[in-house]
Amino acid sequence: MGKGSIVIVSTGMLIGGDITVRCQETIKQADVVFSLMSSAVGDSWLDELNPNHKSLQYLYGKTKHRMDTYEEMVEVMMQEVRKGKKVCGAFYGHAGVFAWAPHEAIRVAKKEGFEAKMLPGVSADMALFADLGIDPATKGVQAFEATQFLFYKHQINPVSHVILWQIGLIGEHSAKSFDIPEKGPQILVDYLSQWYPLDHSIALYECAVLPIFETRIEKIKLGDLVNVDLNLITTMVIEPLGELEPNEKILGKFGITEKMVGSRD
Amino acid sequence: MPTKPNTKALKGLIVRLGQEPDLLQAYSNSPKEVMLGAGVPSKQIDTIMSGSKREIENLLGNAYFVSHIISTTKT
Numbered sequence: 001m002g003k004g005s006i007v008i009v010s011t012g013m014l015i016g017g018d019i020t021v022r023c024q025e026t027i028k029q030a031d032v033v034f035s036l037m038s039s040a041v042g043d044s045w046l047d048e049l050n051p052n053h054k055s056l057q058y059l060y061g062k063t064k065h066r067m068d069t070y071e072e073m074v075e076v077m078m079q080e081v082r083k084g085k086k087v088c089g090a091f092y093g094h095a096g097v098f099a100w101a102p103h104e105a106i107r108v109a110k111k112e113g114f115e116a117k118m119l120p121g122v123s124a125d126m127a128l129f130a131d132l133g134i135d136p137a138t139k140g141v142q143a144f145e146a147t148q149f150l151f152y153k154h155q156i157n158p159v160s161h162v163i164l165w166q167i168g169l170i171g172e173h174s175a176k177s178f179d180i181p182e183k184g185p186q187i188l189v190d191y192l193s194q195w196y197p198l199d200h201s202i203a204l205y206e207c208a209v210l211p212i213f214e215t216r217i218e219k220i221k222l223g224d225l226v227n228v229d230l231n232l233i234t235t236m237v238i239e240p241l242g243e244l245e246p247n248e249k250i251l252g253k254f255g256i257t258e259k260m261v262g263s264r265d
Numbered sequence: 266m267p268t269k270p271n272t273k274a275l276k277g278l279i280v281r282l283g284q285e286p287d288l289l290q291a292y293s294n295s296p297k298e299v300m301l302g303a304g305v306p307s308k309q310i311d312t313i314m315s316g317s318k319r320e321i322e323n324l325l326g327n328a329y330f331v332s333h334i335i336s337t338t339k340t
Binding site: 014015016040045211213 | 272273281284292313321325326327
């Protein structure tokens, strides 16, 4: 038996359709595949790609601390690596975006002297750039985990798009519950009102992971956030407010004016 | 206890819909026909056609899924 290794692959948002060639080949060629998919359809698909596939879903518990679950996921995968197996961890979306366990598995494997790497994929924000027609190059994009945004002193730049992840869990601090605290949306709206008027436009986005379902794109006013359904998969996007302000000092250092930036003259 | 329906054909079709744009277009135009062609049992076709997300999730076995890797606020 050779020396064990682990490759964490990303399967993308749309099951079966978003995966890259090298991620799919890694799944096929692994001795054992562990996964966290967004649907049982994803599990069936992985079963077809590699019969030695096991879901990690069973490690979740209703009142279990999520870090316990994630540590167990890492340990389950590492046990096979230590046996000398070629292990693949397949995670939906981008395996390294809003996912602690995949990163930790790589850290642990490398620390123990095993080969380990992660392959990228399509995450929810990549999908929403396409579905909502947002180009991060236009005015910039800020992104925060919604609860962390409230609990810590992040600063918003209203001129850019702002993405708030996990809005459906806003204010959930125990890491044991999957329910949204009742006060969460109102506290968020109040907090955001220091940068935005209540009638400012926001979008609620839920990427369809199965092609038989529709992607949710719901445009509402900020103040109406308290009246809408929020789910675990809801991402909130705040439209830019105002125009980019030139940094005259830096422009001066280049010996140019704002008018000269990107000018055809 | 009711027996679990065999959803292999349905799940296989859903994966293909995500991979084959022409098939997805055909499904958008005539979902029933595409499902029949893929060997999906009529009872399951009725569930899909009902549009009830809850029933469809139950049929697919998604009810037990936490389905999302939730990032803790601070680690």
